[in-house]
Amino acid sequence: VTSHREDFARRLDGGVRTVLAYENAEARAAALAVIPVARLKREADALVARAAERAAENERGSARADDGSVRVREICRRDALLLRLLRWFKREFFEWCDAPACLACGCADAPRPTGPGVPTPEEAKHGASRVETYACASATCGKAIRFPRFNDATKLLQTRIGRCGEWANCFALCCRALEFETRWVLDWTDHVWVEVYSDTQERWLHCDACEDACDAPKMYERGWGKKLSFVVAFGKDDVVDVTRRYVLDFEGETLGRRRLILPNPQDEAWLKDAIATRRDALRFSSARDSRSDEEEKARARRLSSRDAREARSLAVSPVDEPASFRDDEFCGRTTGSLAWRAARGELGDIGDIGELGCRTDDGETASEPKAPSLETTPEDPVAAFVRAEFKRLTTREKMSPNQAAARALETARKTFK
Numbered sequence: 577v578t579s580h581r582e583d584f585a586r587r588l589d590g591g592v593r594t595v596l597a598y599e600n601a602e603a604r605a606a607a608l609a610v611i612p613v614a615r616l617k618r619e620a621d622a623l624v625a626r627a628a629e630r631a632a633e634n635e636r637g638s639a640r641a642d643d644g645s646v647r648v649r650e651i652c653r654r655d656a657l658l659l660r661l662l663r664w665f666k667r668e669f670f671e672w673c674d675a676p677a678c679l680a681c682g683c684a685d686a687p688r689p690t691g692p693g694v695p696t697p698e699e700a701k702h703g704a705s706r707v708e709t710y711a712c713a714s715a716t717c718g719k720a721i722r723f724p725r726f727n728d729a730t731k732l733l734q735t736r737i738g739r740c741g742e743w744a745n746c747f748a749l750c751c752r753a754l755e756f757e758t759r760w761v762l763d764w765t766d767h768v769w770v771e772v773y774s775d776t777q778e779r780w781l782h783c784d785a786c787e788d789a790c791d792a793p794k795m796y797e798r799g800w801g802k803k804l805s806f807v808v809a810f811g812k813d814d815v816v817d818v819t820r821r822y823v824l825d826f827e828g829e830t831l832g833r834r835r836l837i838l839p840n841p842q843d844e845a846w847l848k849d850a851i852a853t854r855r856d857a858l859r860f861s862s863a864r865d866s867r868s869d870e871e872e873k874a875r876a877r878r879l880s881s882r883d884a885r886e887a888r889s890l891a892v893s894p895v896d897e898p899a900s901f902r903d904d905e906f907c908g909r910t911t912g913s914l915a916w917r918a919a920r921g922e923l924g925d926i927g928d929i930g931e932l933g934c935r936t937d938d939g940e941t942a943s944e945p946k947a948p949s950l951e952t953t954p955e956d957p958v959a960a961f962v963r964a965e966f967k968r969l970t971t972r973e974k975m976s977p978n979q980a981a982a983r984a985l986e987t988a989r990k991t992f993k
Contacts, residue, residue, distance in 0.1 A: 591810035598752040607753035620656035652776040666788040678712040685713035703727030744768035747785035764806040795905040800922040805833040820890040
């Protein structure tokens with residue numbers, strides 16, 4: 577009991593330390609220095625205007641809204657700014673890294689892993705508790721390559737490269753720099769993302785910077801094919817078990833997976849208490865001295881009301897029907913090489929259709945639920961073709977996942993022009 581609870585508690589405490597770093601004034605100033613705030617605000621204004629025009633058009637054709645089609649809604653400026661920050665971060669600012677390139681010779685081939693390395697004092701200073709080491713694939717070079725896994729979000733503003741941990745860490749800091757209420761979200765099956773609170777919608781919005789995805793919480797299980805167990809969100813005022821928001825069958829499959837991690841009957845009660853203790857400590861210590869008694873009472877009422885709304889939303893069981901999901905929630909993972917995603921089992925039930933045009937990139941209605949289009953349903957012939965071809969190539973032709981995925985995609989593009 578002590579061992580698995582201690583391991584869990586260490587991860588909870590690590591999440592608390594991570595989010596408290598975002599409250600550092602110097603770190604937030606460093607983020608503001610690299611974010612093109614004025615440009616993103618202009619783009620957000622344009623997005624708000626386009627959404628208003630579409631909403632007006634929808635109202636004029638309101639007869640259509642009564643036949644089951646999706647009603648287009650307006651979007652507030654803050655939510656629009658979040659969408660534009662998310663797109664900028666994904667498209668312009670941060671870079672994905674399966675394995676680091678050789679800076680000595682510029683070899684484009686994947687380097688050969690040589691095991692873990694020891695962080696230098698400078699690397700450790702910026703939170704790199706582990707370092708991946710590689711050897712250049714070029715026979716004429718072969719130089720050692722280091723990839724320190726920095727946990728310092730301010731350092732990541734400089735390096736601008738990493739995997740999901742670095743992406744979520746740096747993006748969360750950027751969100752806090754723009755004064756969004758932000759949570760860093762840890763999935764016990766090895767993924768990390770962010771949640772941002774929408775004052776207008778009065779709810780937390782899932783934001784995955786790696787995927788440029790907003791408000792698509794079921795995409796991990798429904799699209800990627802992940803089997804989640806624990807998902808915990810950490811904020812300056814919060815530690816919350818938000819697993820129910822991201823899973824399809826909490827009372828069945830998810831609870832079974834949770835018991836493999838916390839196996840004792842009393843563990844769920846222990847977890848609830850452990851989370852509440854850390855949440856209460858955060859709220860008590862969060863700049864209390866700078867507020868008057870009345871301000872503190874108003875803050876407590878606001879947080880209590882927010883807690884109650886979230887608890888009600890998490891208690892609602894998801895409906896596993898196509899019309900209840902957004903387009904993005906049907907897509908497999910799009911970041912990382914095909915081999916890397918296939919090895920993690922995150923291509924999803926319908927293969928890597930994101931690279932065939934599944935995902936929408938305009939972000940104009942990303943904060944509103946949408947009925948999936950024909951191109952994103954499991955019955956889509958392109959997706960079915962990719963899935964079947966990938967299976968054939970890996971089982972009958974004995975191709976590697978990377979070769980099979982690339983060949984299946986290439987064949988699909990030629991077949992379905």
